[in-house]
Amino acid sequence: MRIGELATRTGVSVRSLRYYEEQRLLTSTRSPSGQRHYTVEEVERVAFIQRLYAAGLSSSTILQLLPCVDSPSEENSDAALERMAQERDRLSAHIDDLLCTLDALDHLMAANRAHKATLRTARH
């Protein structure tokens, strides 16, 4: 498929797909005229890359993890595995932090609603 189709299938802009290639996160074969072509596998790969971006990883960090995805457990993926473990832990800690924040918001909202109910009762 060409880049436009990959873009609509993944919900990622054409601009971003080219950027991923520039960052060596994604590869494409080129038609004789130079247009990029992708296989269906790339759909999943782009989705995964998006996941990692959403988890706060940078392009260069993602690049370091990819050997782990592309060629599981070959020699050169040791460092990738280690890096992945490190990012996993960071992400886990971040999630815990966000859960605390969620909790704080829930408490705040509950307090506000309670106060509002109090006002309503007092008025009648």
Next chain:
Amino acid sequence: MRIGELATRTGVSVRSLRYYEEQRLLTSTRSPSGQRHYTVEEVERVAFIQRLYAAGLSSSTILQLLPCVDSPSEENSDAALERMAQERDRLSAHIDDLLCTLDALDHLMAANRAHKATLRTARH
């Protein structure tokens, strides 16, 4: 306390504290010479602001939520409460997404380790 102490107590840079004030997320009293002074309450407030930034809220969004924190359930905080509910839901969805990502990383790492164990067995 002065700004430097608030900075060290919260782990937030002096630059950022001034920025928070510029965004009207934080207020200070000024000494006659113009230096900012804060009460201990501000420590908690800064920590909360940091939480919200870490949860992906922008300065203007945080500003919209603050009435909910400062003056619970006064009339003008209705919009703030609604906005907070909206952000809460967004955050909750984001956490779910991150949990999926965490899961994906765990699976990948397990697969890599399994493969590595296979290689080790074959060698002996």
Next chain:
DNA sequence: CTAAAACCTGACATCCATGTCAGAGGCAAA
């Protein structure tokens, strides 16, 4: 064949929290 739509490269723009620097003033200890 022609027009529209999609693609190419390269470059510059954007957002936004934070860093950093410059120049000036404030305050406390020696």
Next chain:
DNA sequence: TTTGCCTCTGACATGGATGTCAGGTTTTAG
């Protein structure tokens, strides 16, 4: 008083993913 550290304002810089535009080529549909 002098020295050193803290603070002030204002301005410019940064990073990184993405948007956008220009000028040109390719593909597709009619």
